Amino acid sequence: KPIHVSELLEEVLDRFSFQFRSKQIEAVIEVKEGVEQAWMDRDQIDQVLDNLVSNALKYTAEGGSVKLIADVTEDQRFVSITVQDTGIGIPKKDLERIFERFYRVDKGRSRNMGGTGLGLSIAREMVLAHGGSIVMESEWNEGTSVTFTLPMKDSLQHLDEAQEGSEAGL
Ligand code: ATP
Numbered sequence: 001k002p003i004h005v006s007e008l009l010e011e012v013l014d015r016f017s018f019q020f021r022s023k024q025i026e027a028v029i030e031v032k033e034g035v036e037q038a039w040m041d042r043d044q045i046d047q048v049l050d051n052l053v054s055n056a057l058k059y060t061a062e063g064g065s066v067k068l069i070a071d072v073t074e075d076q077r078f079v080s081i082t083v084q085d086t087g088i089g090i091p092k093k094d095l096e097r098i099f100e101r102f103y104r105v106d107k108g109r110s111r112n113m114g115g116t117g118l119g120l121s122i123a124r125e126m127v128l129a130h131g132g133s134i135v136m137e138s139e140w141n142e143g144t145s146v147t148f149t150l151p152m153k154d155s156l157q158h159l160d161e162a163q164e165g166s167e168a169g170l
């Protein structure tokens, strides 16, 4: 279904407003010109965003900021959504494995943070099922940003059909 991207982002921040306030982390939304709707399974993309924002909150110290940026890709076919934080970052050597199931940076630092290390791998699967892509960039001690894309027009049809197929046992 087509979903208004700015509403989607506002609602994610609403779900985390308590955490933002209690950790004194600033939340910013930036919707670039031309961004209106994107096609998605709303429940799945909420799950993707919840994981990215909860990661950003977990790994950003008090006084930092988390920014949600929506833009249109160069080919005008996708909306890109970026979750950018000013947190501890991820070492280069871990970046390429970060989407693997159960992969977590340095057990020591992650252990007391809770979580299973599944969030990013599930997020990746859901974004790929939408025909989009997801990439992570990070600078150790400076911050992390994750960008994923969603189609602006239909093309989710094949996803719906695949789901109907599996429900019918095909
Ligand atoms: P879960 O999401 O299942 O609760 P998790 O958050 O540990 O657990 P992922 O979301 O898959 O798992 O993230 C994997 C690992 O990547 C994290 O444990 C953390 O080490 C690192 N990571 C993810 N996002 C960030 C971020 N924004 N800043 C720094 N490190 C991050």
Ligand code: MG
Residues within 6 Å of the ligand: 051, 052, 054, 055, 115, 119, 120
């Ligand atoms: Mg997570």
